[in-house]
Amino acid sequence: MLTTDNQWVMDAIKELPAIICDQKIVDKKLVEEADLIQSNKDSMGDEIGAITNRATSMYDVQAGFVTDSMEYMELDKRIKLCQHYQQNAIDKAKGIKSLPMPRHWYQYRASNEMDKAAQQEEDVSGLNLRLLANKKPYFMIYRYAGLMKEYKAFIKQAEQNALNRFGMEIKKLILKAEKSEEEKKFLAQYQWLLPVTEGPSIMNRLCRKIEAALSFKPRQKRDSGFNYSILMSENGYGKKAYNQVADLYEEYVHETQTYRQLIKQGRADGDADSQGRQRQLFKERFRQMAYACCSNEEELCNILVELCYKSSRSKQFAWDISGEQMIRHLLRHSGGILHYPELDEYGEIEFGGERFTLRTTRMESQGEI
Amino acid sequence: MKTVLNERHLLKRAIEEGYVSTKPTDTIRVLIKHHMRNQLDKTQVRQEVDRFMASHFKFYHPLKWDGVIHRMINSYGKSGDLKLHAVEQAGVTEGELDAIRSLDHVEREKFAFSLLVHCKIANQLRDANANWIEADKDVYDDSLLVLPAKEKRLLIHHLAGCGMLRLPSGISSRKVQLNYVDHQGEPIIVLREFTDFVYHYLKWRGDNRIIECVRCTRLLQRTSNRSKYCRPCAHEVQREQKTHWKRSKWYDGEN
Numbered sequence: 001m002l003t004t005d006n007q008w009v010m011d012a013i014k015e016l017p018a019i020i021c022d023q024k025i026v027d028k029k030l031v032e033e034a035d036l037i038q039s040n041k042d043s044m045g046d047e048i049g050a051i052t053n054r055a056t057s058m059y060d061v062q063a064g065f066v067t068d069s070m071e072y073m074e075l076d077k078r079i080k081l082c083q084h085y086q087q088n089a090i091d092k093a094k095g096i097k098s099l100p101m102p103r104h105w106y107q108y109r110a111s112n113e114m115d116k117a118a119q120q121e122e123d124v125s126g127l128n129l130r131l132l133a134n135k136k137p138y139f140m141i142y143r144y145a146g147l148m149k150e151y152k153a154f155i156k157q158a159e160q161n162a163l164n165r166f167g168m169e170i171k172k173l174i175l176k177a178e179k180s181e182e183e184k185k186f187l188a189q190y191q192w193l194l195p196v197t198e199g200p201s202i203m204n205r206l207c208r209k210i211e212a213a214l215s216f217k218p219r220q221k222r223d224s225g226f227n228y229s230i231l232m233s234e235n236g237y238g239k240k241a242y243n244q245v246a247d248l249y250e251e252y253v254h255e256t257q258t259y260r261q262l263i264k265q266g267r268a269d270g271d272a273d274s275q276g277r278q279r280q281l282f283k284e285r286f287r288q289m290a291y292a293c294c295s296n297e298e299e300l301c302n303i304l305v306e307l308c309y310k311s312s313r314s315k316q317f318a319w320d321i322s323g324e325q326m327i328r329h330l331l332r333h334s335g336g337i338l339h340y341p342e343l344d345e346y347g348e349i350e351f352g353g354e355r356f357t358l359r360t361t362r363m364e365s366q367g368e369i
Numbered sequence: 370m371k372t373v374l375n376e377r378h379l380l381k382r383a384i385e386e387g388y389v390s391t392k393p394t395d396t397i398r399v400l401i402k403h404h405m406r407n408q409l410d411k412t413q414v415r416q417e418v419d420r421f422m423a424s425h426f427k428f429y430h431p432l433k434w435d436g437v438i439h440r441m442i443n444s445y446g447k448s449g450d451l452k453l454h455a456v457e458q459a460g461v462t463e464g465e466l467d468a469i470r471s472l473d474h475v476e477r478e479k480f481a482f483s484l485l486v487h488c489k490i491a492n493q494l495r496d497a498n499a500n501w502i503e504a505d506k507d508v509y510d511d512s513l514l515v516l517p518a519k520e521k522r523l524l525i526h527h528l529a530g531c532g533m534l535r536l537p538s539g540i541s542s543r544k545v546q547l548n549y550v551d552h553q554g555e556p557i558i559v560l561r562e563f564t565d566f567v568y569h570y571l572k573w574r575g576d577n578r579i580i581e582c583v584r585c586t587r588l589l590q591r592t593s594n595r596s597k598y599c600r601p602c603a604h605e606v607q608r609e610q611k612t613h614w615k616r617s618k619w620y621d622g623e624n
């Protein structure tokens with residue numbers, strides 16, 4: 001049970017006479033296995049969900065007509081009757097014979113035949129086809145993955161074909177002032193074959209609003225503006241050593257990627273514990289190789305920072321090999337002053353559900369940390 | 370190029386190794402032809418294909434493939450084109466090259482050339498094909514285009530505007546029909562190998578950056594004075610060097 005006093009929900013409620021389901025009743029009997037089997041068979045291919053969806057589709061078609069128009073009223077009647085057909089579908093499982101929803105409400109062929117027959121009598125040509133609810137409304141692509149796939153594939157190819165034939169996107173083509181016969185035909189075909197209805201029903205409009213609110217621009221190229229020279233000393237580095245370490249960096253990236261792949265495929269050896277030890281060994285191996293390229297700790301650190309920080313690639317290599325040296329450089333640039341957050345109930349900084357205050361301290365010797 | 374050029378070879382691999390191609394319909398197609406040639410009726414062909422796929426294709430889902438296989442069997446039953454094709458080469462004539470050159474826009478020309486080669490292959494694979502071709506990703510990839518995506522999407526529009534392509538009226542078809550195929554002329558470019566084949570066009574066009582690979586004589590486009598390998602060879606060489614370097618590094622590290 002769900003209760004609410006939310007004004008929006010309250011306002012949306014239509015006051016209608018209560019529904020009394022005119023239920024057909026079956027004679028009481030002792031249920032035997034054969035009855036259960038029959039009941040299962042009768043409720044196979046349960047129509048209840050499908051009927052609900054068709055009613056939702058009708059709302060979308062209805063939103064395309066003026067309120068109180070003949071089309072609007074007819075759809076209003078059909079939507080109300082959907083409750084009746086739902087009751088029928090439920091009854092079906094109990095073995096009660098009842099009428100299913102008329103096919104011409106949701107099936108093209110039946111609808112077309114209906115119209116042809118009607119045309120001879122009165123002048124409401126094509127009424128059933130206009131009211132036909134044979135597609136799901138747009139917003140349902142988020143509910144049915146298959147529909148989403150079908151919709152996207154259709155749009156992609158239709159867009160390409162619009163470009164091929166008219167040199168413009170469908171959106172532009174729709175807005176174009178004077179359309180040629182061919183363009184009109186193309187757009188009609190587009191609307192007809194579109195796997196969903198894009199009518200202005202409330203759900204579709206809400207859906208578009210949410211899409212607009214959630215749409216994010218593609219991630220900008222990151223230029224954090226971080227001045228990485230504070231991680232380096234003033235003494236620079238030699239070109240030859242730089243190239244050697246650069247080669248090593250490629251090797252590091254390659255091996256890390258291979259290892260990640262192994263883990264992903266579940267082919268890496270051992271448990272998390274031994275994987276941690278392997279990581280230590282891996283780090284140590286590269287440390288040794290790096291010092292073999294350049295034995296001066298300060299110069300090596302400068303090379304590593306330059307190498308890792310000039311691009312957006314992983315910085316882990318630099319921190320693995322020369323993390324402590326980078327901290328030393330940072331301290332040297334700050335004159336030994338270190339700011340650090342400390343746990344504090346009344347602190348101004350909130351992080352991970354705790355509060356912190358920024359404290360300052362002076363490192364006695366710049367050589368150690 | 371991802372098109373299967375040798376159906377006989379594909380069939381052999383299917384039968385001998387149980388190999389299923391990256392596009393499984395290729396394998397299914399040759400199996401259907403093979404069994405139909407052996408006078409099996411539709412139901413029997415169906416069973417054979419089903420059996421093969423079930424035992425060799427791990428993603429096989431009989432229900433999902435049912436419609437596809439059914440349609441394929443019907444279409445080959447009707448057309449009777451059961452030949453197992455093997456494309457050895459594709460020739461391009463002077464008339465075709467001139468038509469392409471008249472576009473006077475190197476990227477559009479490259480695309481037109483790629484379409485043409487794909488079309489010539491499609492014509493060999495399906496006897497009744499009247500210069501229709503799917504302008505799919507493969508065609509674009511083989512064009513080695515240097516174009517922003519926005520202009521790539523307008524290539525077909527430009528070619529159609531010049532009368533070189535006919536477009537279908539359907540809204541969801543990727544096919545185009547080429548109007549510049551010359552069935553009479555003598556070929557002056559003959560392709561027997563289809564990796565980066567668009568370089569043959571650029572060479573004909575007079576691009577002096579097109580040179581031969583020192584390892585395999587395939588064509589490549591020189592980007593610096595050091596370029597000497599075609600793309601496949603360059604990968605090979607790079608891998609060899611890497612292994613070599615890694616080995617020496619490894620020993621250094623152990624000292």
Ligand SMILES: [Zn+2]
Nearest residue numbers: 582585599602
């Ligand atoms: Zn080569």
